[in-house]
Amino acid sequence: MKLIQLILGVLLPPVGVFLAFGISTTLLINIGLTLLGWVPGIIHAVWAISKQQEQQAIN
Known part of the structure; x- marks a missing residue:
């Protein structure tokens, strides 16, 4: 799903x-x-999606 979000971003x-x-x-x-x-x-979009994924990885 992460890859799809980045591609759509x-x-x-x-x-x-x-x-x-x-x-x-x-x-x-x-x-x-x-x-x-x-x-x-x-x-x-790429920045926001990347930051969200980073926050999920930390938690």
């Missing part, structure tokens, strides 16, 4: 963030960044 950033976080402020931020430009949306 690159292809469709809001979808990848939605799968990782659900409906949250992180999703709204990503939608805004994606509307401003696809690349900022990708960067935010």
Whole structure:
């Protein structure tokens, strides 16, 4: 599932963030960044998904 989230984070950033976080402020931020430009949306999505996976690994 982690790989799918990262792939979707690159292809469709809001979808990848939605799968990782659900409906949250992180999703709204990503939608805004994606509307401003696809690349900022990708960067935010990959960063957010990676941070979430890192937090799950620590716990």
